[in-house]
Amino acid sequence: PDEPLLFEIGDREHSGVDLPEVEIGEDRLGGFGRRTSLDLAGLTEPEAMRHYVRLSRLNMSIDAGMYPLGSCTMKHNPRLNERMARLPGFADVHPLQPVSTVQGALAVMQQLSDWLMTLTNTAAVALSPKAGAHGELLGMMAIKAAQEARGEGHRRVVLVPESAHGTNPATAAFLGYSVRSIDARADGTVDVEAVKAALGPDVAGIMLTNPNTCGLFEPQVIEIADAVHAAGGFFYCDGANFNAIMGVVRPGDLGIDAMHINLHKTFSTPHGGGGPGAGPVVLSEALAPFAPLPFLRRNGDGLELVEHVEGEALGRITAFHGQMGMYVRALTYMLSHGGDGLAQAAKDAVLNANYIKARLEGTFSAPFGGQPCMHEVLFDDSFLEGTGVTTLDFAKALIDEGFHPMTMYFPLVVHGAMLIEPTESESLQTLDRFCDVMLELASAARAGDAERFTAAPHAAPRRRLDETRAARQPVLKWEEAEGRAEAAE
Amino acid sequence: PDEPLLFEIGDREHSGVDLPEVEIGEDRLGGFGRRTSLDLAGLTEPEAMRHYVRLSRLNMSIDAGMYPLGSCTMKHNPRLNERMARLPGFADVHPLQPVSTVQGALAVMQQLSDWLMTLTNTAAVALSPKAGAHGELLGMMAIKAAQEARGEGHRRVVLVPESAHGTNPATAAFLGYSVRSIDARADGTVDVEAVKAALGPDVAGIMLTNPNTCGLFEPQVIEIADAVHAAGGFFYCDGANFNAIMGVVRPGDLGIDAMHINLHKTFSTPHGGGGPGAGPVVLSEALAPFAPLPFLRRNGDGLELVEHVEGEALGRITAFHGQMGMYVRALTYMLSHGGDGLAQAAKDAVLNANYIKARLEGTFSAPFGGQPCMHEVLFDDSFLEGTGVTTLDFAKALIDEGFHPMTMYFPLVVHGAMLIEPTESESLQTLDRFCDVMLELASAARAGDAERFTAAPHAAPRRRLDETRAARQPVLKWEEAEGRAEAAE
């Protein structure tokens, strides 16, 4: 089903918003009034409803099916969260209202902070980062600021394991660090000896994901933390995989100094087709003085929002106070689950991944399969050898079976990686159907039914898209000529 | 895509609602406590979300495409209406709260009544009917009560034109009336002479739809009303087609005594897959004393809800005060459109139907085509002669083109009727696409492509269903054995 572009349906006269035409006696625009056309297409409300409902139906969603996406924790998004975030007392509150009129909002921030600090056993939390990568940035800024305060601004190297998310090296580079890569061991985990070998007076710290992107808990994480600290560095932990251990392991007990938490992965705020997220960062005692503005302080019976400070604090990394709408959703989720429920969710997430591993292991090859995985299980493409089917083809064939593809070709440490994270939200029925489909597809691939894979998906709104053409001849906005040409076809 | 039944997914232990297990010291159930199993399937929230989202995707909806359904006015349902109906001040109010605490709710009823009386030029309105057919029932009860009060309980016949909706004769029969059918003229309208010939001392009144179900305004409606009144009868007008004339013609000016108004057709409250509707009935001076309970009365500055009365009133036809949720939506819609907008909507509805008529008339045969139609246009099946394609086949082929079928085989007065009502909500673009599809389908049918029609729909979630089997061996609820059998397949 094709849905025309907005600009092919609407025009400059149509509008779905009734407003009075007002008289303006003398304008105060100082001659800066608009002379060029806006060239915006308008739709009446019935047309807009159709356009966006029909477009939406071209999307997969977690409400319609499973996303076995490693590293992206696509879990159920409770609708209570949405309802709470829309209460006028949260949604219709301006960030710069007098503090006396927003005590409920500050209490939400305080309660969320308390939960995060308790779950991680850390000393402080900076709520304001707008997403995970923004949290990484903040965390690394705090590390940089702390070292500069110690007069160690010369530490310009950050250690990053090969298997890290792309945001890790990008963040380090963004702040002017150079990246020193750490190889993984044969079992997919990081060797404390390799870290020790890479440490030195030029090293600011390490960015480590734990559980790591191979789905494994780093068994030497405490030794690694100790080694980094001993060398004068800090331990930044990528918290993307916190869902595996919340309520079960407190990262503070592992020696981390900073860790961002994706509220949209771990605490169920919706992905929304690519955001908004929220990436609060928990900080150790050593980094707490370098938390950015704003932060909260108790003041008698009430709460005070500290927006300015002399001295160590980092400044601010966004206007206002961060993603309040996401705080409300995450706190609602935490209160619903409780501490007991969060721990159970983590255990179920790990149980689900290991169940998939157990059911598929005979057919699929798990390169690090000799040990239990955490909340995600990693396979390589050796089971596809000689079939003419690639990991990509295999993943696209999942679409025809009603599943979102798994994460492919990541982490980079295994060939043709397939990383599968079911999350705790999937029922045994769904897991079994997923495993049945995976096994049936593997049989089909090995039986030589290559066309089913190489031409997949067959049943989706589109066949495979020509990404090369998109990049070589970028068309990044609608041009009227194109519309006319199409209309004439 | 198949979605299993609730009972095939859930079981007696799973639940999506957390509630405490409470201790009950001594129950007060007097030995009537449950001993048999409830045998209800439960789903956790993620499972329920999937089930109902997936099921919904098997439905067509007005938000996704056009319903050219005659007599059913499937127009745009504004979302402002939904938001307003959910304000706690409307949704979370009990019908039996002290009247002093519900003045806003009574004001909604009062304002809605004022709009309906102004639009129809009538003396009273009974809001409580729950749907159009319920309104018919109330209207005919009022007529019966009025005649009994006059000592004319012997009037036991109701005149109903052939082309009437099925609810009309069913309603009359429900109240013990016998139905005398009136033939239509060759031009699709009712002849005042035919009515006069059928009138007599045994006749309680007439039930007439205007505009009628052939999409025509009854040109002799005033004469018909006069004749019925002269013979001591009442004129019940079926208001299902009020959308064609709101703000343009006031039914009271035509001499009607009672007319129901479908808030879910004319005033945009959503159909909801088959309700809830709301069918307020406007009443002439003569019938006003026979309005049912409850009704409103001004009392100083406030409003009073009259729930009991000695004397003429009819009693009540439902518990409480009717469909408040629908009143809020309808009033919101009226205020949005205003009197001017409602008249424009009616004119656009008629314009749209005539535009379709003009575009299709060369190919499709309009049996009453010599005159403008109102908000719907009627074709017969003569254009399909010799093609082996029936009206049903043709309508089912529309599904494959993204449109809901038109109303078929109704009214009964023409052969293979196709009744098309676009409503004012459809844009010129959509109308053109609909007409293009209709013309293309007609060509295909005449070109001998019968399979495209007789096997249609091809692209829907289901092919044609075996209705005979459903009726002959009724399976009206899920039986566990069946589930087991299916699971074993």
Add this chain to the structure above:
Amino acid sequence: MRYLPHSEADRAHMLATIGVADAEALFAAVPPSALQLHALDLPRHSPELSVEAHMRRLAQANHAAGDGPFFLGAGAYRHHVPASVDHLIQRSEWLTAYTPYQPEISQGTLQMLFEFQTQVAHLTGMEVANASMYDGSTATAEAVLMAKRITRRNRVLLSGGLHPQYRDVVRSYLGEDEDLICLSPSPEGQGDILDRLDDRTAAIVIQTPDFFGHLRDLRRAADAAHAIGALLIVVVTEIVSLGLLEAPGALGADIVVAEGQSLGNALNFGGPYVGLLATRKSFVRQMPGRLCGETVDASGRRGFVLTLSTREQHIRREKATSNICTNSGLCALAFSIHLSLLGEAGLVRLARLNHERANTLADGLARLEGVRLLNGTFFNEMTIALPVPAAEVVEALAMRGIIAGLPVSRLLPGDPSVDNLLVLAATELTTDQDISALIEGLREALA
């Protein structure tokens, strides 16, 4: 105007295609005297923000049940509905779908109705249920008519515990009818309808929990009715009670009707609600309303259709079992989703919680001087006798933000014997603080 897609240019193009000069030409068949030439005396169209402001002002002129302690029941109950229910029913594909007459593109609605029918049948302990009625009161009236068709008898006995407005609706549906026997209200749960049974009796109608909160003995009523060839119609206005009370079907009911509002649906000042109607399989062809049935499609796949429509008005016209057409589809969906979320385990927990809350309320009321609890049995609702007219007390407490319950006199005016009676309900939303506030309020009002 935001809901009308045509520009003036569009309209001009369309008129030209039709071949008329203006829109008025299309209304040529209207007698000139009836054509509205001037604008009606109505406000003009209005921006969304103005309409919203107007409606919010009206909403704020009401006291919402959630604004304070709340004890009203009497056929409409305030329960907590999970947020996911309202979210789901607002999906375009549920909200704006038409009646599922075209089954190929309506399987969502049809399967949901099939599941709903199954849930209602299981809940009531009956063999079949229909796809919903307007509400409990009209379902009761339809059940009475249905019983008359089945038994071909005319006399109907309405218990004194039937909700007075349900009784009034049955009266209206039946018209002047000396065979309709309405027993006197029975606040103490007394009175025995069974004495009035005779061989002209089509049905007896018994509500349980009854209007005053008492639980009634259905087994005994069924046995007595069946012994003489009459049917037992059971009315349930608080559907949550069936989580804890025996299914009427298991006790011999022939037709069970219920108000389903408690599950999935808000109070809505009385509507829309959803009526349930369930019966024995052998009576199915005398049932009113839509029925959804299972079948297969042309490819042999399971599917669902509206069926047995030869009972209905659009096929049978004047020979239909009822004139009902539109019913309560979306409310039935909300009911079905809420009940799916509860499941058996959840509904039982919910019912137990309601009963526990009511026990707490009853114990508190019983300790109040001058107040007498009339109920030996109840589920979540009960009647107390006050030393003064209940209406005055309720009005006084409303001034303090407490909605104390229903003064029976509101529904049974002119009967001095009920003037001092107050019916109160508790649900899972009733807190200990609410109960304390009520008790305190009553104490002061009665002092």
Add this chain to the structure above:
Amino acid sequence: MRYLPHSEADRAHMLATIGVADAEALFAAVPPSALQLHALDLPRHSPELSVEAHMRRLAQANHAAGDGPFFLGAGAYRHHVPASVDHLIQRSEWLTAYTPYQPEISQGTLQMLFEFQTQVAHLTGMEVANASMYDGSTATAEAVLMAKRITRRNRVLLSGGLHPQYRDVVRSYLGEDEDLICLSPSPEGQGDILDRLDDRTAAIVIQTPDFFGHLRDLRRAADAAHAIGALLIVVVTEIVSLGLLEAPGALGADIVVAEGQSLGNALNFGGPYVGLLATRKSFVRQMPGRLCGETVDASGRRGFVLTLSTREQHIRREKATSNICTNSGLCALAFSIHLSLLGEAGLVRLARLNHERANTLADGLARLEGVRLLNGTFFNEMTIALPVPAAEVVEALAMRGIIAGLPVSRLLPGDPSVDNLLVLAATELTTDQDISALIEGLREALA
């Protein structure tokens, strides 16, 4: 627990399949010292009705903007968003979809982003726009970094009219940097950044309407910057202004960044919002963030994909243009729907209405004794000088339910010259009554 689908039986079956005795066995790799054996000091799981009650209490402890007259702006504006916008964005297929990395099953999101990019480009008068940033402030910082990459120069000039928190964010992103020149706040719209231009300057950053409400001369700034090889970055915090003000692109801007919250998005106490970033086509490979582009699928049908991702972190890792990954997809959708509903005609009407409301406000304020309006030009926001510290006046009016605006001292503490300044905005939601209440309140507070 309502969000966890497993029963205990399910878990036992799964553990058996895996071949371990209990869930703890799966955590064998965790150092025993770090494994949490006891429950954390956190509340236990809670029913929906209890969580809802808790959150409602917190919400009620805030004064909502709609609770009374409201004049705050300063980078976040209260506008009326049509009900259909929020309805649409809550559709499962928008709300719970993942980032559109799999284009075959993400055409809804991708086409919407393509439309969004087109809308932003048209609105700003630029050639290309990206698929959104976190918000206006971070977009500003990214634009500065982008300008430095493009020009390979280091010096950046921030106008004194730039929102102080935007300035702070740029400072944080750049770290200690003597090449970052922040001009002093310019409440009177005075001060000329152009004097500071030199051939080491990568970019000048000018906000219009600026933080104090003044409209700034972009053409002159662009000409001066271009003459010396620098770029002009224009910041817009009130996107509705572009309905009435000339497009920055038409006046020579090289990069336009904006806060898009005003369209489609609620105030949300500051977030989530949606950052816009648009630029010239020739700079596209230096842009941060996601881009959606048109292409065809294997059957030749038009389709959309994320493209030019060799700029992004997940491909380029440490060589990426930014580390941004998740952006503001759903807020961009809300923006795009609202703007589609407005269309050109609606946006112009909306902007005119805002300006008219602001004129009325300005005229009212100007008549107040002791109050001086600092603006010769404005769109919907302005600055007044009071005879006393503005913070005290705002606090006093808040006690009366009036949110009077922003005391400049809140964002620029320690600068006595701004202590008496108050920034106020009006929008289409500002009524004559609101303005009268404010004027009256100010009069009394200043008396």
